[in-house]
Amino acid sequence: MIGIVIGGCSELKFLYPIILNLQDRKVDFILYNNDEYRGHKEYDRSKLSNLIYYAPGIGNVSKVRPFTNSKEDLLRLIKEDNIKKLIIIEATLTIPELLCELHDTFNIEVYSVNYFVDSMLKIDFHLNGFIKAKYHMAERIAEEHVKYNNIEIDPNIDKFIGSPAYDPIDPEASGKHMLMLLPNIRHNTSDRVGGEKIFRSIVEKFIHPDMIFKSRKKHWTPPRVQKTIKSRLGKDICYDHTPMYPPVISKLLNGSHLSVIFRSSAIYECVYAGNYVINVEMDVTPYAKDTRLQLRSYLNSDIYNFDGVVESWSMTEVIKKDWKFSPKKINEDRRKEWIEKNIGKCAQPNGVANIVDDILGE
Numbered sequence: 147m148i149g150i151v152i153g154g155c156s157e158l159k160f161l162y163p164i165i166l167n168l169q170d171r172k173v174d175f176i177l178y179n180n181d182e183y184r185g186h187k188e189y190d191r192s193k194l195s196n197l198i199y200y201a202p203g204i205g206n207v208s209k210v211r212p213f214t215n216s217k218e219d220l221l222r223l224i225k226e227d228n229i230k231k232l233i234i235i236e237a238t239l240t241i242p243e244l245l246c247e248l249h250d251t252f253n254i255e256v257y258s259v260n261y262f263v264d265s266m267l268k269i270d271f272h273l274n275g276f277i278k279a280k281y282h283m284a285e286r287i288a289e290e291h292v293k294y295n296n297i298e299i300d301p302n303i304d305k306f307i308g309s310p311a312y313d314p315i316d317p318e319a320s321g322k323h324m325l326m327l328l329p330n331i332r333h334n335t336s337d338r339v340g341g342e343k344i345f346r347s348i349v350e351k352f353i354h355p356d357m358i359f360k361s362r363k364k365h366w367t368p369p370r371v372q373k374t375i376k377s378r379l380g381k382d383i384c385y386d387h388t389p390m391y392p393p394v395i396s397k398l399l400n401g402s403h404l405s406v407i408f409r410s411s412a413i414y415e416c417v418y419a420g421n422y423v424i425n426v427e428m429d430v431t432p433y434a435k436d437t438r439l440q441l442r443s444y445l446n447s448d449i450y451n452f453d454g455v456v457e458s459w460s461m462t463e464v465i466k467k468d469w470k471f472s473p474k475k476i477n478e479d480r481r482k483e484w485i486e487k488n489i490g491k492c493a494q495p496n497g498v499a500n501i502v503d504d505i506l507g508e
Contacts, residue, residue: 148175148505149229151220154190155200157235158390160259162201163310163498164233166391169203173506176227177204178220181212200390217244225252231505233257237280238273245276257281257505260288261311274303281501283309284414285490290444305504306490308497314392315419321401324473325421326352328361328383329408329428346371347465348426352406353378354471360384360398404473409445413456417484418493422476423456426464449488454480 148168152161168175179192194212198205211227213220221244224232232248234240237258241248248254255278274280274297282288285306292299326349349359349371359375361367361383375381386394395412399405399419406424407413416423427450450458454477463469485493494500 147227147229148173148231148233149178149224149227150175151178151180151232151234151241152192152197153180153235153240154184154187154192155196155390156190157192158197158201159393160235160261160310161233162203162389162391163313164259164502165201165207166203167498167502169206171502171506174208176229177207177210178223179210179212180215182215200388202389217241220244221247224248224254229254231255231257231278233259233505235259235261237277242273245273249276259310259501261309274300277303279303279305279504281305281307281309281504282492283311284488284492286449286488305501306492307500307504308494309492310391310498310501311415312418312493313495313497314396315415316400317418317420319400320403320420322356323398323402324354324357324404324406325398325402325416326357326359326406327395327408327410327412328359328367329410330362342370344461344465346374348461350374350378351464351469352471354473355379357406358384358398358402360395362386403475409450413449414489417455417476417481418489420476420478420481422474423450424471425450425456425458427458427460452480452484453477455484 150161150165152158165175165177177197179194179197181191181193184191194204194210197210204210209227211223213223220241230253232254234256235258237245237256245256248256256276258277258280260280261283280288280303282304288299288304288306328349353374357379359381362385367383372383375383384394384398395415396419399415399421402419402421404424405412405416405421406426407416408426408428413423413425427445450456459469
C-alpha cells in the first residue's frame with residue numbers, strides 16, 4: 147500500500163498532481179494529513195475540508211487519516227495500514243527522526259519530493275541511506291546541497307526526471323503581461339525590504355499597465371502598497387486560489403514575458419517559462435547565521451546574475467530617482483544555457499508521470 151503525507155496545504159502544489167496521476171491509474175493509496183492547529187499559519191493547516199477546497203480530487207480518496215504534530219502518531223498510522231511506499235515532501239527535513247525506523251524496522255520505501263531551497267540546510271548525511279529516491283526540482287539546488295553537506299550526488303537516490311513545477315508551464319508561450327512576485331515578508335520582517343516606505347517606493351518603480359502583482363496568503367503586503375497598486379492600476383493583488391494545481395503562478399507565467407522577483411526560488415519557473423527576470427535583492431541577514439549560512443553564497447551567485455536572462459539590483463539602486471524600469475525580453479540562447487546549468491535534466495516534460503512511474507517501478 148502507498149501512503150502520502152501532507153504536512154500543509156502549500157505542499158499540494160507538488161503532491162496534488164501526484165495524487166491525480168495515481169487516481170488516473172486507479173492505484174490505491176492512503177492520505178495522511180497533519181490536522182494540528184497551526185497558529186498564525188492556520189491557513190496552511192491540512193485539515194480535510196481545506197484539502198478538498200484546494201484539491202477537489204481529494205474528496206474522492208477512500209481513506210484519509212489525520213495525525214498530529216507527534217511523529218509517533220504518524221508512525222502508528224503507517225504501521226497500522228501496512229504501508230510499503232511512502233511519498234512525502236522533503237523527507238530529510240520533515241521526518242528525519244522517523245527515517246531510520248521506517249527503513250530498518252518496517253522496511254518502508256520513502257520517496258521524497260524536493261523543492262525547497264531550504265534543502266541546503268545541513269542534515270545528517272546518513273539519512274540519505276534511508277531514502278529510496280529524491281525527486282529534485284533543479285540540479286543546481288541538489289548540487290549546492292551536497293556541496294554544503296560534504297556528500298555526493300547518489301545516482302541511485304537523486305533523481306532528475308522532471309518536476310510537478312514545470313508540467314503546467316508552456317515554455318513556448320509568451321504573453322504581453324509582466325509579473326511581480328511580491329516577497330515573503332511579515333509585519334515583523336518588513337526591514338528585509340527596507341521597511342514599508344522603501345518597499346512601497348520599490349513597488350511604485352514597477353507600476354506599469356501590463357504588470358500583474360502576485361502574492362501568497364502567508365505573505366504580508368503593507369496596506370499602503372495594496373492601495374498604491376489599486377489606485378494606480380485599478381487592480382487587486384492576485385493570490386493563490388482553488389484548485390491548487392495547476393498553480394496560479396503557472397497560469398500567470400504562461401501569459402507573461404517578464405517577472406520581477408525578490409530573491410525568490412520561483413526564478414526556476416520564471417526562466418523555464420521564458421520570462422526575463424529582474425531580481426531585487428532583499429536583505430539576506432536572516433540566512434547569515436546558524437545552519438543557513440550556506441544560502442548567502444547561493445543567493446549571491448550567478449543564478450541571479452546571468453546576462454540576457456536575469457539582472458539583479460539592490461533596493462538602494464532601485465529607489466534612486468534616476469533608476470528606470472526598462473522591460474526586456476529574454477535571450478533564448480542564454481535562457482537555454484541558464485536552464486542547462488541550473489535546472490538541468492529536471493527541465494523535461496511529464497515530470498509527474500515520470501515520478502509516479504519510478505515509484506511504481508514501471
